[in-house]
Amino acid sequence: xxxxxxxxxxxxxxxxxxxxxxxxxxxxxxxxxxxxxxxxxxxxxxxxxxxxxxxxxxxxxxxxxxxxxxxxxxxxxxxxxxxxxxxxxxxxxxxxxxxxxxxxxxxxxxxxxxxxxxxxxxxxxxxxxxxxxxxxxxxxxxxxxxxxxxxxxxxxxxxxxxxxxxxxxxxxxxxxxxxxxxxxxxxxxxxxxxxxxxxxxxxxxxxxxxxxxxxxxxxxxxxxxxxxxxxxxxxxxxxxxxxxxxxxxxxxxxxxxxxxxxxxxxxxxxxxxxxxxxxxxxxxxxxxxxxxxxxxxxxxxxxxxxxxxxxxxxxxxxxxxxxxxxxxxxxxxxxxxxxxxxxxxxxxxxxxxxxxxxxxxxxxxxxxxxxxxxxxxxxxxxxxxxxxxxxxxxxxxxxxxxxxxxxxxxxxxxxxxxxxxxxxxxxxxxxxxxxxxxxxxxxxxxxxxxxxxxxxxxxxxxxxxxxxxxxxxxxxxxxxxxxxxxxxxxxxxxxxxxxxxxxxxxxxxxxxxxxxxxxxxxxxxxxxxxxxxxxxx
Amino acid sequence: xxxxxxxxxxxxxxxxxxxxxxxxxxxxxxxxxxxxxxxxxxxxxxxxxxxxxxxxxxxxxxxxxxxxxxxxxxxxxxxxxxxxxxxxxxxxxxxxxxxxxxxxxxxxxxxxxxxxxxxxxxxxxxxxxxxxxxxxxxxxxxxxxxxxxxxxxxxxxxxxxxxxxxxxxxxxxxxxxxxxxxxxxxxxxxxxxxxxxxxxxxxxxxxxxxxxxxxxxxxxxxxxxxxxxxxxxxxxxxxxxxxxxxxxxxxxxxxxxxx
Numbered sequence: 001x002x003x004x005x006x007x008x009x010x011x012x013x014x015x016x017x018x019x020x021x022x023x024x025x026x027x028x029x030x031x032x033x034x035x036x037x038x039x040x041x042x043x044x045x046x047x048x049x050x051x052x053x054x055x056x057x058x059x060x061x062x063x064x065x066x067x068x069x070x071x072x073x074x075x076x077x078x079x080x081x082x083x084x085x086x087x088x089x090x091x092x093x094x095x096x097x098x099x100x101x102x103x104x105x106x107x108x109x110x111x112x113x114x115x116x117x118x119x120x121x122x123x124x125x126x127x128x129x130x131x132x133x134x135x136x137x138x139x140x141x142x143x144x145x146x147x148x149x150x151x152x153x154x155x156x157x158x159x160x161x162x163x164x165x166x167x168x169x170x171x172x173x174x175x176x177x178x179x180x181x182x183x184x185x186x187x188x189x190x191x192x193x194x195x196x197x198x199x200x201x202x203x204x205x206x207x208x209x210x211x212x213x214x215x216x217x218x219x220x221x222x223x224x225x226x227x228x229x230x231x232x233x234x235x236x237x238x239x240x241x242x243x244x245x246x247x248x249x250x251x252x253x254x255x256x257x258x259x260x261x262x263x264x265x266x267x268x269x270x271x272x273x274x275x276x277x278x279x280x281x282x283x284x285x286x287x288x289x290x291x292x293x294x295x296x297x298x299x300x301x302x303x304x305x306x307x308x309x310x311x312x313x314x315x316x317x318x319x320x321x322x323x324x325x326x327x328x329x330x331x332x333x334x335x336x337x338x339x340x341x342x343x344x345x346x347x348x349x350x351x352x353x354x355x356x357x358x359x360x361x362x363x364x365x366x367x368x369x370x371x372x373x374x375x376x377x378x379x380x381x382x383x384x385x386x387x388x389x390x391x392x393x394x395x396x397x398x399x400x401x402x403x404x405x406x407x408x409x410x411x412x413x414x415x416x417x418x419x420x421x422x423x424x425x426x427x428x429x430x431x432x433x434x435x436x437x438x439x440x441x442x443x444x445x446x447x448x449x450x451x452x453x454x455x456x457x458x459x460x461x462x463x464x465x466x467x468x469x470x471x472x473x474x475x476x477x478x479x480x481x482x483x484x485x486x487x488x489x490x491x492x493x494x495x496x497x498x499x500x501x502x503x504x505x506x507x508x509x510x511x512x513x514x515x516x517x518x519x520x521x522x523x524x525x526x527x528x529x530x531x532x533x534x535x536x537x
Numbered sequence: 538x539x540x541x542x543x544x545x546x547x548x549x550x551x552x553x554x555x556x557x558x559x560x561x562x563x564x565x566x567x568x569x570x571x572x573x574x575x576x577x578x579x580x581x582x583x584x585x586x587x588x589x590x591x592x593x594x595x596x597x598x599x600x601x602x603x604x605x606x607x608x609x610x611x612x613x614x615x616x617x618x619x620x621x622x623x624x625x626x627x628x629x630x631x632x633x634x635x636x637x638x639x640x641x642x643x644x645x646x647x648x649x650x651x652x653x654x655x656x657x658x659x660x661x662x663x664x665x666x667x668x669x670x671x672x673x674x675x676x677x678x679x680x681x682x683x684x685x686x687x688x689x690x691x692x693x694x695x696x697x698x699x700x701x702x703x704x705x706x707x708x709x710x711x712x713x714x715x716x717x718x719x720x721x722x723x724x725x726x727x728x729x730x731x732x733x734x735x736x737x738x739x740x741x742x743x744x745x746x747x748x749x750x751x752x753x754x755x756x757x758x759x760x761x762x763x764x765x766x767x768x769x770x771x772x773x774x775x776x777x778x779x780x781x782x783x784x785x786x787x788x789x790x791x792x793x794x795x796x
Contacts, residue, residue: 133745
């Protein structure tokens with residue numbers, strides 16, 4: 001009996017040890033067009049699919065392939081991963097789901113019951129990471145979990161931070177070689193932000209980098225008193241990786257308290273910034289602050305988009321950044337050098353940049369006792385939703401908001417303009433009526449020339465959006481909004497080619513994959529994951 | 538069964554009375570009761586109600602002439618053993634024979650579940666001699682193919698675990714059933730059933746790969762025996778008790794405890 005058992009199990013063990021996803025595949029998935037192996041498909045966050053079976057000529061025939069409904073009343077913000085026909089996503093707050101990517105039928109569910117925790121904006125999750133046969137997920141009670149991608153079994157569970165002290169995790173982890181990186185939310189409620197690296201096999205912490213320098217470190221002097229201890233600057237959204245520089249990048253959140261800077265005088269480094277860290281050690285190589293001494297909650301936690309573009313006659317490795325503060329940037333991602341910045345929506349809090357790239361404050365555009373109209377809104381021009389960059393068209397695609405502003409009152413929560421307090425509401429699951437006039441916030445998908453940051457085309461969405469965009473080699477751009485519309489646009493012109501009404505708000509970044517040679521487009525809306533494909537006619 | 542025990546009429550009546558739908562894969566308490574009834578009507582006259590009347594055979598404690606698999610026991614019941622008093626039972630269905638096997642396996646478990654076990658020795662047996670982690674996972678170590686046992690002590694009793702070790706097919710949890718699919722091109726794939734519906738089947742196959750089959754591409758599909766081997770006579774009751782004690786110690790961390 002024992003011999004029989006050993007013979008059976010040895011054969012099984014041999015097969016089970018085969019790795020599913022290698023880091024080289026994550027880093028360069030060019031031979032994996034069918035798969036989506038990280039949050040934005042590539043670690044440069046271009047969120048661009050090389051698939052082109054669905055293109056401008058047949059996208060009008062796009063039909064629903066399947067829907068998967070989450071058992072959750074939270075916003076569905078996760079972008080799925082797809083590995084060779086298996087789709088992995090998160091049912092908020094922290095259930096991991098494995099589905100057949102062709103039919104939507106379920107393989108397994110891993111349930112995590114989070115301990116009580118405080119989150120600013122919903123018990124949500126934006127997605128997973130994968131390496132080998134292991135999925136990684138951060139939880140709203142600040143654990144980092146490793147889960148077997150084949151069976152849904154828990155492999156390890158590491159406590160990242162104390163959920164009782166307002167730390168929570170909503171971001172997708174990132175993998176670089178044998179490390180998995182995660183940060184926490186909580187920057188609105190008196191934490192000190194950080195990002196940490198963990199061993200993918202054991203879950204052991206390898207290094208931890210606070211975003212706010214401690215005493216004796218450069219930048220600590222930019223915080224008055226002890227404000228640095230609880231100054232926020234949380235890392236709560238996806239990061240990026242550049243292999244040549246061996247740098248990992250994340251945007252950082254607002255300084256705390258959000259709307260009252262009187263207790264934290266100074267620039268508050270490195271809140272509202274992008275930081276570049278050595279991927280192996282966590283040593284800070286460079287940082288750039290988008291909004292010094294922010295008093296309007298202009299989190300800079302947007303997804304960094306890395307692209308290699310022509311810049312003044314030479315190829316340059318840049319970082320493209322459409323910021324919540326209403327400004328769009330091009331930075332040199334190897335050095336952090338400020339190359340270009342300009343408003344992409346109406347901005348009145350700054351008038352220009354110093355030669356070093358520091359924004360020049362507009363006189364009087366600060367919170368005041370009587371209230372000051374500041375643009376953009378406290379919700380900004382964009383929040384966390386992912387943009388895309390198409391190497392095919394060379395354009396940077398961003399879904400964002402326009403015409404939003406806020407009355408900033410010293411020491412108080414900002415007040416909405418006039419009577420329309422709901423003009424820029426948070427994302428939600430269900431649809432809600434939209435009443436804004438043309439002077440109030442609206443949503444738009446725009447294509448930008450990364451060399452000039454000038455818009456090339458725009459598609460008006462009507463209502464604002466908390467959804468991201470996807471571009472494909474089929475010369476298509478996909479995006480959606482709070483009205484529950486999901487649209488396909490010509491990536492070169494912005495022409496509307498197809499639309500679907502999904503019956504729930506689009507709060508996620510779309511993605512694409514293929515199974516058995518058939519291309520699919522997926523997007524989460526409401527409580528469902530909707531997957532479309534074309535049928536041969 | 539030293540002689541022909543019951544007239545054919547009684548056998549026919551038995552066939553009509555007892556349900557025919559149960560295999561070991563789905564054995565329930567009702568199935569075991571049915572198996573007991575068949576045993577008492579057809580077997581107990583020779584073997585005794587406690588299964589110990591035939592020399593060198595103790596059906597009540599899992600002792601047979603040799604360590605039979607379930608399938609082999611079904612064959613013995615149906616066809617008898619040549620040159621011994623054990624007769625064939627040509628009027629008994631295979632399903633009924635399986636019910637008897639399930640009942641006997643459960644009897645063996647109940648009677649061996651009284652020993653106290655040693656957790657450390659049980660763990661050593663689990664990880665060493667039994668090589669159980671080549672199919673099962675405990676606390677992140679092992680294989681995903683079989684059920685994850687990391688918290689099995691929260692959901693299964695010692696008696697149930699003992700039964701699963703001695704007679705894996707006697708009572709299989711619904712989410713741990715095995716299934717086999719043969720596609721229209723003749724390929725057969727077996728594995729742990731993850732899900733099934735009117736149009737498709739999802740498995741974790743023996744290679745650790747998640748597979749989904751559209752029934753339009755499937756020739757046949759069925760529940761299958763568990764690949765878990767029954768631990769036979771070379772595993773003493775004490776060995777089993779030790780492994781079971783270790784398994785029952787595998788529980789979720791206490792509320793508030795660090796993992």
